[in-house]
Amino acid sequence: MPVCTVNAQPVLSQERIKDNALVALLLPQLNEAVHEQFACERVVGIRQLRGGNREFEIRIQVVTHTGPHNPPNDLVTVMIERDLSGLHITDVQRTKNLSSEQVRERCAH
Numbered sequence: 001m002p003v004c005t006v007n008a009q010p011v012l013s014q015e016r017i018k019d020n021a022l023v024a025l026l027l028p029q030l031n032e033a034v035h036e037q038f039a040c041e042r043v044v045g046i047r048q049l050r051g052g053n054r055e056f057e058i059r060i061q062v063v064t065h066t067g068p069h070n071p072p073n074d075l076v077t078v079m080i081e082r083d084l085s086g087l088h089i090t091d092v093q094r095t096k097n098l099s100s101e102q103v104r105e106r107c108a109h
Contacts, residue, residue, distance in 0.1 A: 019043040023060060026080055026087070030060065033078045033092045038062035040107035049083065056082045057090070063098065063106050073098045075106065 012020075023030070023041040030041070045059035057079060064074045075098055079091035098106070 022046075022058065026058065026060065029080050029087055029089055030062065030078055033080075033089045034062060034064065034076050036064050037066065038064045038076065040103075042106070044077070049081070052084070054082070055084065058082070061106070063103055071100075072096070073103045075102075 019042070022043055030038070040063040042061050043058065044061050045057075047057050049055040049057055058081075059077060059079050061075060061077045064072075064076060066072065075095040077091075077093045078089060081088045081090045
């Protein structure tokens with residue numbers, strides 16, 4: 001009997017696709033803020049600023065790693081503001097040395 005291989009892709013929600021697109025567009029700012037390898041990017045907050053339809057504050061969390069996803073793993077939260085003059089990193093917070101369990105939880109999609 002012939003064997004058929006199926007390469008199925010997970011079905012992503014429109015919200016997840018929008019978050020992925022936003023992270024991809026903000027990679028230069030994330031790289032500037034984090035200064036090391038990271039993965040498990042997640043948009044954790046977004047809000048409109050000053051009533052303008054083009055001004056936002058975006059909060060993204062990433063998990064850092066060294067080598068092929070080796071510890072130490074830190075959780076880094078980056079705040080990026082988009083106003084009429086462009087994109088600005090407004091805050092970077094770091095929680096050091098996540099446990100393996102915390103990394104699994106953060107990186108589960």
